[in-house]
Amino acid sequence: MLPDLTQYIWIAWLVLALLFVTIELLTLEFTFLMLAAGSALGGLGVYLFGGPWWLQIVVAAALSALLLFTIRPLLLRTLRRGDEPARTNVDALYGMGARVVAPFVEDRGSVRLDNGETWTACLEPDASPAQVGDRMRVVRVLGSAVEVAPSPARERTSDDG
Incomplete structure (x- = not known):
């Protein structure tokens, strides 16, 4: 009989979030930051409330997509506001x-x-x-x-x- 590994899925959510944050530090485009937030808040959050593994994945994906298409453009616009491209x-x-x-x-x-x-x-x-x-x-x-x-x-x- 196989052991129930779903009790350790929280480790996978943390590792995934940390991996996304590390990639974000290298790219600086807020894409992987939104994926990390979706993984941590959606996946780990549903796990902490006792949701099944499939619901954790669905909520993490939905939250990541929501953040990517709503918060990320606002962050990029705020970051680049008033900057005129440097002529070279x-x-x-x-x-x-x-x-x-x-x-x-x-x-x-x-x-x-x-x-x-x-x-x-x-x-x-x-x-x-x-x-x-x-x-x-x-x-x-x-x-x-x-x-x-x-x-x-x-x-x-x-x-x-």
């Missing part, structure tokens, strides 16, 4: 300020961007000629060069070197 690489150059460091000859010159990089630059087609020290802004990236246009007057008057 070439996308970060658009609109960046620059200072002319080498004179423009035949529409080619050099500018030092506000991030400290020096780039070959060409003037925007309708832009007026630029002198060394003038403030510019990046309009487009053309491969290994940037197209620049004069900055608004309020920036041009600052002489921050």
Whole structure:
């Protein structure tokens, strides 16, 4: 005769919940946290109230699904509220300020961007000629060069070197 192992099912619920919490610590997306809560509250909770094993599984699954589709989106929205995606690489150059460091000859010159990089630059087609020290802004990236246009007057008057 086989022993009744259902009296030890609470250990399985705890191990499952701890496994889900461990995975959640690695992923940080609140998915496995909801599964852990469903396992601990649903499965273990029904066990403590004397429910059969099949009811424990049904309640744990239902509670996990409920948490996944209701609480998780609220948590993610709260976590990411107000965050504008950080622009990186070439996308970060658009609109960046620059200072002319080498004179423009035949529409080619050099500018030092506000991030400290020096780039070959060409003037925007309708832009007026630029002198060394003038403030510019990046309009487009053309491969290994940037197209620049004069900055608004309020920036041009600052002489921050």
